[in-house]
Amino acid sequence: MAEYPATIARRVDHEIEIKRSRFLAHLVPVSSVDDADAAIAGIRKEFWDARHNCVAMVTGVSGDQARSSDDGEPSGTAGVPMLEVLRRRGMTDVVAVVTRYFGGVKLGAGGLVRAYGNAVSEALDRAQLVRRRALTHAVIEAPHADAGRIENLLREWASARDAVLADPEYGHAARLGVWAPPDQLAPLAADVAAWSSGALGVEIGETAIVDVAEPLAGRAAGA
Template sequence: MPEYPATIARRVVHEIEIKRSRFITYLAPVTSVAEADAFIAEVRKKHWDARHNCVAMITGVTGDQARSSDDGEPSGTAGVPMMEVLRHRDMTDLVAVVTRYFGGIKLGAGGLVRAYGGAVSEALDHAQRVDRRALTAVRIDVPHAEAGRFDNLLRDWTARHDSTLGEPVYGAAAVYEAWAPEAELPALIADVATWSSGALTPVVGETRVTDVPA
């Protein structure tokens, strides 16, 4: 099980049709409730003529803030099933709006639950998932003569240890910043010592929740 709920990389729009009703799902990654509200307002303005613009949103690093709206559909038939899909997929910092253009055929409560939940689920299938982990910064100052070799070594190491590597910054030395899980720090420090014959000592910095493309 991941340490933290995931999010998505970018907005997604996906449409399905059920018994002549159109269900257009909009997904957006957000960083706050205010940003989610702005996105919801944007979709509602675009589809002002739709019968329903139903919403489910989860925010917060741990997914501790959640809200949903049936927007005129029978209570519990739209926002709740949309939210359940987001929860089941272990998502956060994400807002879903499903716009419905009524096609003249009633779906019934069960049909609405399946339609709204299915619409969000299908949209998520088209999204790029972004996992999140608590990673710790490790700074390594490398002499310019060794920069090329260390660049290759660090890229290979981070790829094999669920870590990430930032772009080097060149000054008096080539400065590399790797972000690694806490459990991997001793291995990284030991490997850098081996690669440099003990000449380089990584500096361990802050720990933060970091996005890692799945």
């Protein structure tokens, strides 16, 4: 299955303090470069009184667009280490802004690199990740009388096979959809036939990139 960079479900704010300097990390999910620029402008306005609002951003389904800014910190000590964390953690469509309130003690280049990188890394540890996968849409059309039973079986099937249920549609019959890994479509067809004694089949639709949010509980944090 093709691997794509992940994003985050919602904004995360996290603060660390080092030698009286406060580093406030803000992570914001975005859908485009324009969206990212708006998020950056909003945070800079919100924290207008800070000495620095340093930025790293990655956008695009494959994470192919990126940029960073040191915003007055020594070159390479803020934006670049922040961007390296996003890259190392496999992120895209996310903006990281780290706001620094200077505490009066200089940290040196190495100290700044560690501070800005750690602020973003710790914020990511607290984020709900959204994984992206190439999945294929499949639909089972079932009589209303059988829809509840088939939907329950399909839900159990999806949870065991890294698939995602789609919203059901109800018309003259119930259309029960699932986004499934392509290599699971043949097993799905066989299982649907077994559930219905051969009466029901599977309609195969488009393949698309689907966002799948990870549960917060029990997620291992990487560095």
